[in-house]
Each structure stands twice: as C-alpha cells, then as structure tokens.
Amino acid sequence: MHLATYLGLLHHAEHTLAEAFRRVGDGHAAEPDVFHLCEVLARQCDRHTDALVPVVERHDERRETEPERLLTAGLGETRSGGVGLLRDLQDLYTLASFVDITWTVVGQAGQGLADRELLDVVGTCERETAVQLRWLRTRIKQAAPQALIAAR
Amino acid sequence: MDEADRISDIWGARTPHARDESWPVRVDMHLDGDVGEADVDRWVQSACVLCSNGCACDIAVKDGRMVGVRGRAQDTVNHGRLGPKGLYGSWQWSRSDRLTRPLVRENGELVKSDWDTAMGRIVERSRALLDDVGPLSHGFYTSGQLFLEEYYTLAVIGKAGIGTPHMDGNTRLCTATAAAAMKESFGSDGQPGSYTDIESCDAIFLFGHNMAETQTVLWARVLDRVHGADPPRVVAVDPRTTPVAEAAVATGGVHLAPMPGTNMALMNALVREVIHRGWADRDYVYAHTLGFDELAATVEPYTPEVAAKICRVPASDVRRAAEIFGTSPRVLSTVLQGFYQSHQATAAACQVNNLHLLRGMIGRPGCGILQMNGQPTAQNTRECGADGDLPGFRNWDDAEHIDQLARLWNVDPLTIPHWAPPTHAMQLWRYAEQGSIRLLWISATNPAVSMPELARIRAILAREDLFVVVQDGFLTETAQYADVVLPAAMWGEKQGTFTNVNRTVHLSDRAVDPPGEARSDLDIFLDYARRMDLRDRDGAPLIAWTDPEGAFAAWRECTRGRLCDYTGLSYEKLRGGSGIPWPCNDEHPEGTDRLYADGVFPTDPGVCESYGHDLLTGGSLDERTYRALDVRGRALLKGSPYTAAPEAPDDEYPFAVISGRTAYQFHTRTKTGRSRQLRRAAPEPWVELSVADAARLGVAEGDVLCVESPRGSVQAPARIGRGRDGVVFVPFHYGYWDTPAGRAPGDDPHAANELTLTEWDPVSKQPLFKVAAARVVRVADGTGPAAAPTTTASAPARPGAVAGTVGGPGAATQERVGESAPPPAPPTPEHTPGVPRHEATDRS
Numbered sequence: 004m005h006l007a008t009y010l011g012l013l014h015h016a017e018h019t020l021a022e023a024f025r026r027v028g029d030g031h032a033a034e035p036d037v038f039h040l041c042e043v044l045a046r047q048c049d050r051h052t053d054a055l056v057p058v059v060e061r062h063d064e065r066r067e068t069e070p071e072r073l074l075t076a077g078l079g080e081t082r083s084g085g086v087g088l089l090r091d092l093q094d095l096y097t098l099a100s101f102v103d104i105t106w107t108v109v110g111q112a113g114q115g116l117a118d119r120e121l122l123d124v125v126g127t128c129e130r131e132t133a134v135q136l137r138w139l140r141t142r143i144k145q146a147a148p149q150a151l152i153a154a155r
Numbered sequence: 156m157d158e159a160d161r162i163s164d165i166w167g168a169r170t171p172h173a174r175d176e177s178w179p180v181r182v183d184m185h186l187d188g189d190v191g192e193a194d195v196d197r198w199v200q201s202a203c204v205l206c207s208n209g210c211a212c213d214i215a216v217k218d219g220r221m222v223g224v225r226g227r228a229q230d231t232v233n234h235g236r237l238g239p240k241g242l243y244g245s246w247q248w249s250r251s252d253r254l255t256r257p258l259v260r261e262n263g264e265l266v267k268s269d270w271d272t273a274m275g276r277i278v279e280r281s282r283a284l285l286d287d288v289g290p291l292s293h294g295f296y297t298s299g300q301l302f303l304e305e306y307y308t309l310a311v312i313g314k315a316g317i318g319t320p321h322m323d324g325n326t327r328l329c330t331a332t333a334a335a336a337m338k339e340s341f342g343s344d345g346q347p348g349s350y351t352d353i354e355s356c357d358a359i360f361l362f363g364h365n366m367a368e369t370q371t372v373l374w375a376r377v378l379d380r381v382h383g384a385d386p387p388r389v390v391a392v393d394p395r396t397t398p399v400a401e402a403a404v405a406t407g408g409v410h411l412a413p414m415p416g417t418n419m420a421l422m423n424a425l426v427r428e429v430i431h432r433g434w435a436d437r438d439y440v441y442a443h444t445l446g447f448d449e450l451a452a453t454v455e456p457y458t459p460e461v462a463a464k465i466c467r468v469p470a471s472d473v474r475r476a477a478e479i480f481g482t483s484p485r486v487l488s489t490v491l492q493g494f495y496q497s498h499q500a501t502a503a504a505c506q507v508n509n510l511h512l513l514r515g516m517i518g519r520p521g522c523g524i525l526q527m528n529g530q531p532t533a534q535n536t537r538e539c540g541a542d543g544d545l546p547g548f549r550n551w552d553d554a555e556h557i558d559q560l561a562r563l564w565n566v567d568p569l570t571i572p573h574w575a576p577p578t579h580a581m582q583l584w585r586y587a588e589q590g591s592i593r594l595l596w597i598s599a600t601n602p603a604v605s606m607p608e609l610a611r612i613r614a615i616l617a618r619e620d621l622f623v624v625v626q627d628g629f630l631t632e633t634a635q636y637a638d639v640v641l642p643a644a645m646w647g648e649k650q651g652t653f654t655n656v657n658r659t660v661h662l663s664d665r666a667v668d669p670p671g672e673a674r675s676d677l678d679i680f681l682d683y684a685r686r687m688d689l690r691d692r693d694g695a696p697l698i699a700w701t702d703p704e705g706a707f708a709a710w711r712e713c714t715r716g717r718l719c720d721y722t723g724l725s726y727e728k729l730r731g732g733s734g735i736p737w738p739c740n741d742e743h744p745e746g747t748d749r750l751y752a753d754g755v756f757p758t759d760p761g762v763c764e765s766y767g768h769d770l771l772t773g774g775s776l777d778e779r780t781y782r783a784l785d786v787r788g789r790a791l792l793k794g795s796p797y798t799a800a801p802e803a804p805d806d807e808y809p810f811a812v813i814s815g816r817t818a819y820q821f822h823t824r825t826k827t828g829r830s831r832q833l834r835r836a837a838p839e840p841w842v843e844l845s846v847a848d849a850a851r852l853g854v855a856e857g858d859v860l861c862v863e864s865p866r867g868s869v870q871a872p873a874r875i876g877r878g879r880d881g882v883v884f885v886p887f888h889y890g891y892w893d894t895p896a897g898r899a900p901g902d903d904p905h906a907a908n909e910l911t912l913t914e915w916d917p918v919s920k921q922p923l924f925k926v927a928a929a930r931v932v933r934v935a936d937g938t939g940p941a942a943a944p945t946t947t948a949s950a951p952a953r954p955g956a957v958a959g960t961v962g963g964p965g966a967a968t969q970e971r972v973g974e975s976a977p978p979p980a981p982p983t984p985e986h987t988p989g990v991p992r993h994e995a996t997d998r999s
C-alpha cells in the first residue's frame with residue numbers, strides 16, 4: 004500500500020511549509036502582518052505535522068519501497084522589496100496548494116479505508132490549509148498593484 | 156438652578172429613575188467669565204465633537220466670538236447634558252494660536268504664504284506624480300473629526316477623481332474594529348442598539364470600555380439607572396479600577412481584569428458557558444444565525460479554568476459574569492478600545508455580538524449592542540468611504556456596487572479602485588515608508604502623536620521624497636513636518652452634519668467666522684478638485700456641489716436604499732428639534748432607534764458590505780464561497796481560537812504597557828489642551844502602576860519613571876494607582892506642541908506612542924496600542940505627587956494621598972433639572988429599512 008509513502012510525503016510537505024512560512028516571515032519582518040501571521044501559520048503547520056504522526060506510525064509497517072522524486076523542495080533565500088514580497092508569497096502559495104491537494108489525496112485514501120482517525124485529521128487540517136491559502140491570496144491581491152506599478 | 160464644578164464633578168447631579176422610565180432632562184450650561192445667559196447675542200445649533208457621543212448643544216456667540224455652550228434639552232442623545240470636555244473644551248481653543256495663513260516650506264523652513272501659492276504647489280506635485288507614476292502615488296489620511304460633507308467630497312475626489320485606493324483615516328486607530336465586527340456578524344456596519352437601551356436593561360456589560368471617561372454623558376445616563384430603583388448589574392472588563400469597575404462591584408456585578416492581550420480567551424469562555432449552561436435561545440439561533448456548530452466547537456476548550464489561567468483572573472469571576480449574561484432578561488453591551496486596540500480585536504468584538512445572538516438579545520428594548528466609536532465623526536468617515544470603506548457601506552468586491560457608484564458619479568467603473576479592499580492606514584504609511592506613496596495629504600489629524608511607534612512615523616514624515624500636505628486649525632506636531640500647511644476652519648466656524656455612535660445625525664451650524672484666511676475643509680477639497688480639473692466621463696466637473704448643503708444632497712442620493720439611508724433627512728429637518736438616527740427615509744421619516752427587531756440582517760450577497768473574513772488571518776472570502784453559505788438574512792456566528800499576542804512581557808521587558816484616555820483631554824489635545832480648566836485638570840502625562848509593583852521597584856508617588864519598550868521610552872511622574880499588577884498605564888494625549896522641542900521628544904520623551912508597536916489586527920487592521928512590553932526604571936525623586944486626575948481611573952490607590960482635582964471658580968457650570976419633559980425616543984421599525992425581507996427559517 005502506497006498510503007504510507009504519501010503520508011510521509013504529506014508530513015514532509017507540512018514541515019517544509021512551516022519552514023517556508025518562518026523564512027518568509029523573517030525575511031519580511033518589516034511587514035509586521037506578514038511577520039506575525041507567518042509565525043501563526045507556521046505553528047499551525049507544526050500542529051498538522053504532529054497530528055499526522057500517529058497515523059504515519061500506524062501505517063508505516065505496510066510501507067512499500069518509495070518511488071523517486073516525491074518530496075517537495077523548500078524555499079531558497081527570501082527576496083527583498085515589494086516585488087520580492089509578492090514573489091515569496093507566491094512561493095508560499097504554491098507550497099500550500101501542494102499541501103492542500105495532498106490532504107485531498109490522503110483523504111480519499113482515508114475514505115477508501117474507512118479510517119475514521121485519519122479522516123478526522125484530514126478534516127481539520129484541510130480546513131486550516133484552506134484558510135492559509137485564503138490569507139495568501141488576499142495578501143497577494145493587496146500587494147500586487149503597488150509592487151508592480153508604483154514601487155521603485 | 157444649581158451650580159456645579161464639572162471638573163471635580165465630572166458627571167454632574169444625579170437624576171435617578173427606575174427601569175423603563177425616560178431619562179430626565181438636565182440642561183448644562185457653561186459661559187465664559189462673567190458672561191450671563193442674557194448677555195449672549197445668538198445661540199447657534201450644533202453638537203459636541205469631543206467624543207463619539209455627539210451631545211447636542213447650542214453655541215453661545217457674543218460680539219462675533221464663541222463664549223460658551225448649553226446642552227439641548229430636546230435632543231434624544233443627551234437630554235440637555237454636557238460633560239467637562241464639551242463644557243470647557245469645545246470653544247475656548249478658537250481664540251488662541253490658530254493657523255491663519257497657508258504655509259509653504261522654503262529652504263527647510265515653513266513660511267507664511269497665500270492660497271494660490273500653496274494650492275499651486277500641491278496641484279503641481281499632484282499632476283507630476285499622476286503623469287509619472289499614476290494614482291498609486293497618492294495617499295489621503297483623514298480624520299474622525301470632519302463633517303460628513305467633507306468626507307464624502309474627499310471620498311469622491313480620491314476614488315473617482317484621482318482613482319487611488321490609498322485612503323484611510325485616523326478612524327483606523329479608534330473605530331475600525333467596531334465596523335469590522337459588525338460586518339462580520341451582521342453583514343454591514345450599522346449600530347444595532349441605541350442609547351435608549353440603557354433605560355431598560357437589567358445588566359450592562361462594558362468590554363474594554365471606560366465609558367465614565369470616554370463618553371462622560373453616556374455614563375451619567377448609566378449612573379442615573381444605577382442610582383435609581385431596580386438598577387442594572389454592571390460588568391466591567393478592564394485591567395484598571397475605573398469608575399465603571401467600581402460600579403460593577405457596587406451593583407453586584409463583576410470586575411474582570413484580564414492581562415492585556417488575552418481578551419479572546421475570556422470571550423471564548425463566556426460564549427462556552429452560555430452554550431454549556433443552556434442559556435442560549437435555541438429557536439433564535441436556529442432561525443436567525445448561521446455557524447453555531449463551528450462556534451461551539453471552537454470555544455469548547457475554553458473552560459472558565461483555562462481562561463482564568465490565560466487571563467489571570469479568578470475562574471469564579473468568569474462563571475459569575477457568564478451567569479449574569481446568561482440569566483438577565485435584558486442585557487446591553489458596549490465595546491471600546493480595551494478590545495479594539497488589543498490583540499485579536501475583531502475576533503473578540505465578534506464574540507460580544509455572538510453572546511447577544513446566542514441569547515436572541517438584539518433589536519428589543521434593553522437588549523442592545525453598542526460597538527462604540529472613539530472619535531466624534533468616525534461613523535461618517537466609515538459611511539462616506541473616506542477611510543478604507545466604500546460610500547454607503549458598499550462592498551468593494553461586489554461588481555454591482557461598484558457600478559452603482561460609477562453611475563452615481565458618472566465615471567468609468569474601472570476608475571474606482573476595487574481590486575482589493577481600500578488600503579488600510581498601516582499599509583498606507585508602509586508604502587510611504589517604502590517610497591511608493593509620494594504625496595500624503597493629512598487632514599484634521601495628528602499622526603505624529605497618535606500613530607504607534609512614533610520614531611518611525613517621524614522618520615516617514617521627514618522623508619525627502621514624500622510630499623506632505625497638512626490641513627489643520629493649528630500647527631500640530633504633524634503640521635511641523637509638512638511641505639504645505641493649509642489653515643482650516645473648525646467646529647463652529649463652518650457648517651455640516653455628523654453622526655454619533657447610535658446613528659444620530661446632527662446639524663452643526665456656523666456660529667462665527669474662521670480666523671484670518673482659514674477655510675473650511677470642504678472648501679479646501681473643492682478648491683483642489685477645481686484646480687485639478689477633475690471631470691466625469693462626459694467632461695462635466697466631477698464634483699457638482701459648491702457648499703455643505705449641496706454635498707449633503709449628493710450624499711443623500713448615495714445612501715438611497717442602503718442601510719445608512721439619509722434620504723429622509725435635510726438641514727431643515729435637522730434644525731430646531733432633536734438629532735435623528737438613520738436609516739431615515741420617506742417611509743420612516745422619524746428615523747430608526749434600533750436595528751434588526753425581526754432578526755433579519757443585511758447579510759444577503761448583493762446587499763452586504765463584505766463577504767467576510769477568516770478571523771484568525773483576515774483572509775477574505777470570495778463571492779462564490781459566500782454565496783454557497785446561503786445566508787438568507789441570517790447573522791453569522793464566527794469564532795477563532797485564542798492566540799498569544801505578538802509581544803508579551805518577558806525577563807527584559809517585564810511589564811505590559813497600555814495607553815489610554817483621561818476624561819479631561821481629547822485625542823492629542825489640540826482643542827482640550829487649550830482650555831484653561833481642562834489643562835489644569837490634566838496638565839501632563841503620568842505613568843500609572845500598581846501598589847505592589849511600586850513597592851517592588853521602590854517607587855513613591857511622583858517619582859520620575861522611565862518606561863522603556865524595544866522601540867522607545869517615556870519619562871513621567873509615577874501615579875501609584877489601582878491597576879492590576881504587571882500592567883503600566885500611560886495616557887496617550889500628550890505630544891510635544893506645547894514643549895520647547897515642538898514636534899519631537901527632544902530630551903523629554905513623553906508621548907505614549909513612543910512605546911507602542913507597529914502591529915495590527917488581521918481583520919480590522921486596527922493597531923495594537925494595548926499590548927506592548929516594557930521595563931520601568933526609577934530615574935529621579937519626585938517634586939510632589941503626579942499631576943494625574945484624582946477623580947477618574949487614575950485616582951491614587953491611597954485616597955487622600957494627593958490633593959483632589961478641582962476646577963475652581965472658573966469652572967462654574969449651571970445645571971437645570973427637569974425644566975422640560977424628556978424627548979420621546981425615535982421609533983423602532985419592525986423590519987429594518989434597507990434590509991431585504993426574509994421569512995424566518997423553518998425548522999423542518
């Protein structure tokens with residue numbers, strides 16, 4: 004069963020996203036809302052990772068050999084300025100979207116297995132990931148015109 | 156007729172009465188020196204603009220000057236009363252150091268100039284920037300102190316003329332959360348309750364609201380219930396022992412003093428208790444709200460014990476407060492800066508709405524919510540869209556709403572920026588800091604004292620590449636940084652209307668001429684529009700009006716059919732009698748006392764002012780997601796978990812420092828600091844700390860303290876007061892205009908906002924003035940007690956330790972009780988005008 008592989012993938016992706024939130028927050032500390040919310044959302048990702056641990060452990064015994072090139076790459080150095088912020092938020096958006104669809108994938112497997120514990124975790128984390136995406140989209144929309152038109 | 160010293164006796168003589176009786180009339184009058192009532196040449200109708208209460212008054216004019224004020228007995232807001240600021244502070248400034256000519260900066264100095272030169276410079280810079288960069292180079296930062304006509308004109312100039320989204324006001328710092336919370340819960344801004352709810356409530360909850368000092372006349376109204384038969388229980392949430400907290404104890408209520416930044420934990424516990432103990436009105440919740448299950452799940456972890464630990468208050472007090480809320484037949488709640496300027500502001504204010512929705516206590520006598528405003532005309536900044544809103548409570552994300560405005564103004568809808576919510580103040584200043592906003596026009600407000608983290612604000616104002624226009628009556632701290640200063644006429648020197656906390660609209664007539672060449676803010680905006688040659692899509696002038704009444708007529712059209720409907724109002728109708736609360740239209744010509752009597756709310760897509768946000772992050776819902784909720788006129792129960800504040804006391808900075816107000820000063824004291832009586836009552840800042848903290852630090856009353864945060868410091872004498880341990884209070888009114896340094900601290904830093912941090916609520920974007928961490932160091936012996944008022948929350952812990960605050964002979968005020976019958980309350984329509992009708996949701 005490849006579910007274990009995918010749970011591992013998701014675990015890793017949430018961890019990567021948490022790190023990315025922290026990196027973007029620190030890199031743009033002069034934007035107080037970005038700094039603060041990135042930390043709040045990073046902690047949310049940490050909780051998602053923790054919530055996955057028991058499920059991962061439960062399914063780990065039945066792990067297949069891992070196919071290649073599954074893991075997501077993290078974020079590099081953050082960029083600076085208005086356009087840099089925009090671009091970094093877009094990177095976060097991409098990562099969070101990946102996490103989001105991975106929860107969907109895992110949730111489908113949970114349905115197939117009627118794994119109630121897993122479905123509970125998926126329900127909460129999927130909802131919170133949707134909020135993360137919503138915030139990113141809102142902030143990107145707000146930042147875009149000024150960064151692209153008026154910034155020097 | 157009785158004479159009172161309304162400095163020592165802030166609320167005046169009691170006129171107690173029983174529940175459901177009207178509040179008696181008491182006419183308060185203060186006239187200058189030996190001017191008698193009979194000596195006055197003319198009385199000119201107005202209302203006070205020194206807080207959001209909007210007490211109606213008549214201005215006394217003698218020999219062409221304002222010489223005093225008298226409350227208007229026939230007005231539903233104040234029944235004749237005025238408070239110390241209104242009595243002593245509303246008119247005295249008019250004869251002092253006013254700006255009388257435009258100033259322009261030459262070789263680094265501000266020099267006297269004329270209107271043509273000053274406006275010419277603005278227009279030249281404005282045009283060049285529009286050509287070069289476009290509208291995003293322009294920012295407008297206005298006030299909570301202008302008139303409706305001025306805000307609306309400014310909004311049309313900014314949104315349809317220039318086309319910039321960068322328009323906000325000082326209201327962001329004081330009332331943004333009130334608006335945000337109402338949008339989240341009810342779909343739109345618009346105060347559900349009314350002051351008349353005070354007369355009939357059985358309990359009154361004041362959440363972070365020291366009403367006794369911020370709206371003194373409203374508190375007098377509460378006191379008359381507290382001292383009458385069947386008084387309401389008072390519950391106060393405030394880290395200081397305010398007069399409100401004292402009333403809580405006296406009435407058998409509760410005083411909860413949570414640690415700053417923890418309101419959300421407390422509110423979640425109160426909501427949880429109401430649900431768990433079965434006090435929710437299940438039928439109302441089912442028929443009129445959406446989101447109960449999610450809310451119940453969100454608050455589930457917050458037992459009274461959990462909240463008690465986070466907030467550091469006794470769990471039994473949390474239970475007791477919930478019980479009073481849950482079991483009193485009629486509850487009135489008010490909310491102000493202790494919530495709005497703190498962490499998780501919107502989420503916490505929404506929980507107040509939730510408590511009322513859960514108990515079905517909305518729209519009935521005594522069952523009100525008053526999400527308060529700070530500044531006098533803040534409501535109009537919001538309605539008119541001179542802040543981060545669109546005129547008439549329209550939704551920036553609703554294409555039809557944008558089309559309505561485009562048709563009204565006859566412009567291309569694409570001119571009106573609506574790709575994202577209008578830029579909030581904190582972001583606007585950030586763009587100026589980054590150099591992408593290059594023209595900042597500040598009207599009638601003083602950010603160099605009122606914004607958080609002042610060192611940063613001063614640096615932005617001083618930027619070479621930022622062209623700063625300041626329009627004010629005085630050379631404020633902010634004006635001293637300007638490139639062009641425009642002298643503005645002020646209250647009593649111009650005409651216009653404005654709206655108070657409970658939606659009551661007042662007319663303020665012109666009593667005297669403005670000094671020198673000063674012009675009304677309206678005339679200044681109109682002049683700019685003319686010189687910029689702003690036109691509509693047919694080439695006609697964009698702004699068709701030329702005077703206040705014309706602006707009011709245009710505004711009326713803009714509100715037609717909306718919740719804030721003004722179409723039934725006119726200057727003529729507002730003159731002579733009482734102010735009238737909107738919505739007011741042909742069908743409801745006497746206005747509306749309470750909203751939402753039938754539990755139907757303006758939440759429908761197509762009507763609502765916002766599709767709402769996630770309360771934790773501020774991420775906005777899009778139209779599709781919102782439509783999928785199928786709200787059908789129901790209110791939304793929204794929740795959020797408690798999160799730790801971005802800054803909390805630690806080893807290095809062990810205190811929580813909060814800023815706040817005193818009864819005797821308003822805002823940055825530009826007016827009240829020029830009143831003899833008020834200045835004497837609260838002449839200078841102080842640092843308030845608890846008895847135990849003072850003992851630990853070896854501090855005696857009056858010792859000079861230095862309060863240091865990671866951002867700056869404040870020095871002032873110590874008041875050993877009655878706040879909770881671990882919390883330090885500094886009044887925010889005191890800047891530098893009356894110090895040798897003029898606009899900046901020099902070697903005497905004492906503005907509270909030297910300490911505060913640049914951080915804001917994710918939904919309302921209101922800055923967090925009440926969560927900074929600081930350390931306190933004793934720097935010198937005192938020369939006597941601190942000059943903090945003894946009559947208010949700043950009273951010394953040891954009564955009698957300090958001489959009492961008095962006004963003396965110059966403060967004599969006449970109070971005439973019961974000369975006329977109280978004015979009748981306005982009607983409450985069964986269904987709220989401007990809200991689509993819905994049948995109650997059926998349980999089947």
Ligand code: SF4
Nearest residue numbers: 203206209210238241
């Ligand atoms: S309560 Fe407010 S509006 Fe009324 S007199 Fe006092 S300052 Fe003015």
